[in-house]
Amino acid sequence: EIAKAVASESDIIIMDEPTAAISECEIKRLFKIVKGLKEKNVTVIYISHRLDEIFELGDYVTVMRDGKHIETKAVSDVRDRTELIKLMIGKTVIESYTKKNQQSSETLLEARGITNSKLKNISFHLKKGEIIGFYGLVGAGKTELARAIIGADKYHGEIIYKGRPLERSPDKTIRRGISLVPEERRSQGIFSILTIRSNIPVMNMKKISDGLFISRHKEIKAALEFIDKLDIATHSCEKEVSKLSGGNQQKVVFAKCLFAKTDLLLLDEPTRGIDVGAKGEIYGIIRRLSEEGKSIIMFSSELPEIMNNCDRIFLLYDGNLKAEIENGSDIDSENIIHIVTGGEIACK
Template identity: 60%
Template sequence: MTGPQTHTVLSVSGLTKDYPGVRAVDDVSFAIEGGTVHCLVGENGAGKSTLVKMLTGALDPTSGSMSVNGNEYTPNSPQDARKGGVATLFQELHVVDELTVLENLTLGMERSWFGFLVKSELEERAVKTLAAIEPSIDPSARVSRLSVAQKQIIEIARAASSGANIIIMDEPTAALSEREVERLFGVIRRLRENDVTVIYISHKLDEIFELGDNVTVLRDGKHIVTKPLADVDGRSELIEMMIGRTVFQSYSPRGTVGNKVVLKAQGLTTSLLKDVSFDIKEGEIVGFYGLVGAGKTEIARALYGADSFEGAVDFKGKPVGRTPTAAIASGIALVPEERRTQGLFTNLTIRENIPVMNLPRVSRGGVFKAADVQDAAHQYVEQLSIATSSIEKHTEKLSGGNQQKVVFAKCLFSNAELLLLDEPTRGVDVGAKSEIYDIIKDLADQGNAVAVFSSELEEILGICDRVFLMFDGHLQEEIPNGPDVDISHILNVVTGGQESVAQ
């Protein structure tokens, strides 16, 4: 692990980031030692992503300062950060499949002479760096032929050969197999041996204890502690530091949950999901809770027919077709995670958006009945309290909360009896959240079934009757909601703890 002599390579002091009405990072100060794996942990919304964006120059801090190797550090962009010695490996791979490994290693750092690319010492350095990290990868190979793990190693080698001595890795194992994870861990250990500092961000706490030297815990945008992992008393202490509070629960049992099963999913299996089975009852709100890469969105998309899968889905006793069109015809509708790109036609008005999932309802003989479209728009604007001066307003001009209500209106107009809600309140303000929660409860009280897929534990425990806990594509456990819910146990399960009982 770390030697007796340490030196600080990166420090932040009083770092703060404000957004309108929200302080995402609040007066954070800590230091990172050179040649270590420094882990950064916290619940969803703890401030990790915002902090990383400031470290990489993607965001400017509102106040506070940063230093690298004792020098003031004020990056204006990720490229600027790289020049300052800080490189980042994001969850989304940034390689070009059509280029060779060597071309990817030098991408963005090529030397030119009068507009022509010329060979330089950079290429030789990049090849040597790759050979030191993973000698099995051929620099002349086409990147499209490599595995996800090998592509990540190319990104690591590119960062190291650029001169960066601090590499930030954000959930690097999210898309890797077990064998590929072991290979990546070997690469990280070799980087540490070569005095490269790795800032490692992961929700998988077992990885933190296996790899890390030190850990920083963030909670609600604040710095809680920075300490050696050797001084942390296992997962339970780390989880306790991450929570540090009682999750506010406004849940009260609802009398409208029936005993009739309306949806039954058996053995759902994809490249991520692993033999997932569950049921949903009439009038019930169920929640799927898990962290990044757990498989929540994949379940929603499988039920909706948007992704192919193995297994079976029955709704109201009949098999559901494997396309969104078939799902809608069966009475299933999806409110997608990305409402602007997947849930709305933002260049169309409220009136034009609402009927698109059930056009036959407002047409006769292939001709639109304009009066019916207008009546439907007025009905849902009033029913869902969509704040607008006119049904002719383009949806791109609405607030996030009101855009989400229009997506709800589309689903309701389709006569859906099962609503799949993927991150239903992401990016909406507190007032709009409360209104959306009321809409969800009202729909369930009317006998509809609702499935909420969320990474916000407070949201799940506030409105759901039953909760399914997800980790790494597995449905780990099913728990009833209520006042005796054990938050520590939930976080232990969704971070890969072994106490759960698979259903």
């Protein structure tokens, strides 16, 4: 794609996270190409979360946050990474995280040395009823880790769940009590042309079956139970899921997972594409499930989401687990951004 753009001989070339999926050697070659284009008076708009790249290549830097323009200034006028980080995060504060009075000592899941083409020796553990979060920017490896746990991607290493090794196939993982709420809700999380009633039981059809046949009565009962439990806004369980709002579609995905008798929920960007009000409802569901003893692993690129909901926070950068942080009032959001943009670690 980069070669095609350069060969087009355009006056302006836009590069959106061009180094997210290439090696270090290829990154160096890309930088030479960008600098060569600059010498030929080609304008390059370079979009990146990696601050070191901005400082190396940029003449001017524009900071965007939540779809809004924050500031544009010459790179030579930027004092250091800290100044950019402050512009990027604004006044990020912990608004609603409340530390649990008591945390279970029972380990539900332990990952040991998870490694594949993207992930590099990832190890961590999860307690029963705990919410942990993996935070990183585009290309950090969050989705790849979620897919490895659910069994969709191959990996080296070992995952122990409830004292036994976890099988490496999604169907067996689901039967063990682990479900994934995927990042791409519309293409991977729901059957959009089917009704709410038809969507909710799909991960546990045995529960609504009478022998070889589906019990319509059981199917409707299950749908109505979760419409009530998760407060899905609909006048009927016969409504097509495609006609629901983004937030209510996400609630249907949660309902699917919970109907499958899930003890561990993997949430990949759980509030992407939904409005602020619906986000609050999803967060309420997450906390309530934790209080009921469910364990949750959240994978998100939204720092406030991670800080406001997770008991422990793991920071990912380029497939590496860079730091683990205990959540609390003294958490340093600027240091978190510093680490996930490739800065040197200043916390444990």
